[in-house]
Every structure is written in structure tokens, then in C-alpha cells.
Amino acid sequence: MSVCRPARCLFSKASSLPKSAPSAPHPRRPFHTTTSRSGRRRRPHYPSIKAEDLALLNQAAEVQYPKYDTSETALLAKKYTPAQIAAIKAAESALDPRDIITQGQTRTDPWKLPYEDDMSEVDPVTDHAEKLTAADIPGPKTFREANEVESDEAITLIASENMAKLYPNGVPDDMTDKEKQHLEDAMHAALTQASLDPRASYTSKNPKAMEALADPRHSTILPDLPRLENRMAKQTRRLSTEEQEDPRQKRLLQQMSWDKDKLKFLRIKTLVSHGVTNQTRMGKINSMYFLTIAGNENGLLGVGEGKSTEPEEGRKQSVMAAIRNMRPIPRYEGRTIYGDLEKKVGATKVQLFSRPPGFGLRVQHLIFELARAAGLHDLSARTPRSRNKMNVIKATWEALCNQRLPDEIARGRGKKLVDVRKVYYGGSVH
Structure with missing residues (x-):
């Protein structure tokens, strides 16, 4: 801790004179070179814009975002209702064109998108194309198998189209050996793709029907977004039918008459894990x-x-045993226990107390996990003696399972339930 500030306060008080003195008090001098907060120049939160820059912004806003004229308003009236036109005008009046120019700048941060898209066209990579049916094909929709001559002509045409996409300006005359090898590979790939095209196997007199053969929107198995296909992904990807079913889990579900979906909603947590050693003659x-x-x-x-x-x-053994040993826990109003409980296991003693609504779970972490898994929300507990983890969990579980309900006490005493509640809760009925 710096001593400058305490020393400055102390010396300034000691050096100051009373009000009755004719001379003024000595000025307070700090012991560091940093400017005081009152003497610092306040920096604005937002950058100020000069008048000449503001004029340029107004001109750019008028050019890029002009106002509607009468002809454009008449065109809008043909497409939109008067209420929609009023909403459009209200939205444009609320937006300042200068703010759009100053704030709508192109991002330069490292997390910007690798492409610019105005959402006006369908991207074949990121967007799912709309599926088309046979009703979208004009004219006849009959096909027949192409003969060898027609198939060769179609392969030549399709391969030429694919090569034109790679070399839109034509194949260059002077090419290096590497470029020639690349050209041969491209021609081989184009011929292979053309031979697999359905237009090389079927033909039709309707050109629109021929185009539909190569249009993926007419396919009944239109692919979704491109998936990552590599060796590692194929090795790690497993179908649901290939999952190895645990025989213990299958036997447990048969015993409890459950299905796998019910196991997903269980809260399972391992609270104790440690190593043990068994001494044998081996x-x-x-x-x-x-x-x-x-x-x-x-x-x-x-x-x-x-x-x-x-x-x-x-x-896995402990998880299966915990599911198999599940017992119902009586809950008062679905939130707390019936009265106060006490259970002793070994040298460990656990005391549980019911609490009013909104009290919460004010217990140690082991009892907290047990109460949360059982659905208890208002509870307090004490462990006055040994706090062995295993004994604390077992004592708490046995105490929750072996609660004495008010109706059982009423039947044992031969009284009505309403009389027992006041005695059972010590006069405090939540």
C-alpha cells in the first residue's frame, strides 16, 4: 500500500492554519507526479466530428440514400397497402442516413465473415435450394435411353462445358510442363464427370426436360449442407444401430420395464471415488x-x-446399482421433508430439518447433491460427529427413505391428521 496519500492528508491538516489567522493556509502538495483527477482533461466517450466532415457526410448521405420522389411513391402504392407505406416512412424517418454511413462500415476484425452477401441470391454452398417437381418442367416429360452416338455427343458437350468453366479465355498456347499436366488432369476429370452425368445416359426431345436431369433441385435426394468427409470423421462417426448395447443396462431396463428415454432424464453423479487394496495370499x-x-x-x-x-x-457398476436401488422419497408439498430427521451410520450422525418455502438448500455439498436429485428444495442439515463421505451419503439416504408420515402417526395415536400436524411441526405449520 502506498504511503503518499495518508502522508499528504496528514501534512496538509497539520500545515493548515485556523480561520482566525491572517495568512492563507499552505497549499496541499502531493508526493507523486500524477496529475490530480480534477486537473485531468476529460476525454469524450465518442469521437467528435468536425463541421467540414459533417458537410461531407450530409452530401454522401443524400447521394447514397436519396428520399422518395412522387413516382417511386406511386410505385410503392401499387405493391404495398397504405398502412405498410406509413410504416416504411416511419422507419426511414427514424433512421439517420449519416448514422448508416458512419456506423455501417465494412468489418476489419479477425472474426469477420469470409464473404459479403446481401441475401438477394441463393448460395449453393450455404443455402438449401428449393426442391422442384415434375409440374415445374414445361412441355413433355418423356425420356428414353440414348444410343452410343447420342451418348458420345452428350459426353463431348458436357466435358466442353466443364472445361470452359476452368479456362474461360481458352487454353493458352505456351504452357509449362506443370500446366500441361494440370490440363490433362482437368480433361480426365471432366470426361469422368460427363460420363456419370444422367444426360449422357438418357435423352429427350424437350430441352427443358434434359436440363432437369442435371438440376439438383429436381432430385428426390437433394443433399443438405456439405458435410466434412475425411478419414478421421468417418472413423469417429458411428450410427445408432452400431452402438454396443451394455448387457447390464439391457437387463436393468427389462427388470424395471423402462426404455432408454427414461434413463436420459435421470440425474446421475458419482460423489465418492478412491482406490482400495485387497490383501490376498497372491x-x-x-x-x-x-x-x-x-x-x-x-x-x-x-x-x-x-x-x-x-x-x-x-x-458402470455403481451407476446400475444406484438406478436399481432407487426408492420413493416422501416430500411435504413437493419441496421439503416431513419434520426433523436423524440417522446414525457408524460414527456419523446426520440431522435433517424441514424449512419454509424459499429457504433453499443450506447443507453441505454431499447432502446438497442428494436433495437435488430427490427433488427437495427447502432443507437444512447438520453433521455434528464424524463426516465420513460414504457414511454421510448412506445416512442421509436412509433418513429420507424412512420418514414417518403424519397419517401414520395419526393412525398409531388414534387421532385425526389435523391434530397431529400441529404437534408434529411444533406449532409451526408451513
């Missing part, structure tokens, strides 16, 4: 231990354990 066997919870956030909660020498195998 030596020490190291393995991984996992403790996982599973819940649907709507009154179901389960805890499962798994252990294996392979970490992924042990985690």
Missing part, C-alpha cells in the same frame, strides 16, 4: 471404488456402489 490387488447417486428430481433417489480393477467398469 499379493495385493488394487481396485477402484465408486459411490454414485441417481434420482429423477421428482421423488426418486438411489445410492449404488461399485468396485473393479478397471475404473470405467467400477463406475
